Amino acid sequence: MKIKEGFVLHSVGDENVVVAIGKMTKKFRGMIRLNSTGAFIFRQLEKETDEKGIIDALIAEYGIDEQTATTAATTFVSQLKDAGVLDI
């Protein structure tokens, strides 16, 4: 899975925001705010990956256990799917 073309992540102040560009602006207006973990996972998903890839990246980045990483990855991926941001 991968972030759909036309969604980009930017940081503004201490905030991480996802907005649409190009043709995607016709379908998606507004913004999605992410916390720092969300932004980290979004960056992983800018290239093709799977949940296993995200979980490994989370463990490497934050030094957390597999269970915690799995919960974080699953929850966030499901939210991105619901928001229509993810190509599965």
Place this chain on the structure above:
Amino acid sequence: MEFCVSLAGVPVRVVHKYEHIRALCNDYLTDEEPIVTVFATDEEIEAEYKLTSGEFPLEICEGTCIHRAATRALVKYGVMLIHSAVITVDGEAFVFMAKSGVGKSTHIRLWQKVFGERAVVLNGDKPYFTFENGVLYAHGTPWRGKEFLGCNIKAPVRGMCLLHRGAENEISPATSRDAVGQIFHQVLLPQDGADMAAFMMMMDKIVRNVPMYNLYCNMEDDAARVAYNGMKGN
């Protein structure tokens, strides 16, 4: 028909069909060579007319579409629209952002009343902003809202307020989270990826460098004094 205006210091050629926009831009005409051309297509004007349910005639809709086109074109030149009301006191600009109907215009009228000749309304609705040597400047524009408040001046921004109605008058620093949330609702997001990146960098610079406040206020004169003193650090 066409004419040239200086918008936030950028010479812009406006190609138009109706007279309205030319009259609106009267104070902004320039002899400089334009570096950008903006116009509105018939389709865009028609779409705007339908969007506003025919409330405004086509000539007004053209003005709105040209404003949008200019705003999008000017992002490349470091110019950003933030939907707000801006008043200057002693040459410094104070910016008020709020959801529609909260009372930006009412609030800046209080400033005029309290500060008299020291206060000049820069723009009541659609000012432009630029950075010069790390300082944020507000610029008057031809688009001044329903009440036509504003004039062709520029001024360094002292502070920006997120305006809320309150029983008492109270001002306090806003968090980055509050500021970003509010500003996002008051801008026209670019569509092009490179423009978006430039736009976000400017927004980041604003949030990091310009003092932001939450202002809760009523409609009494004291609201202006509390807001001014809070932003001046008095």
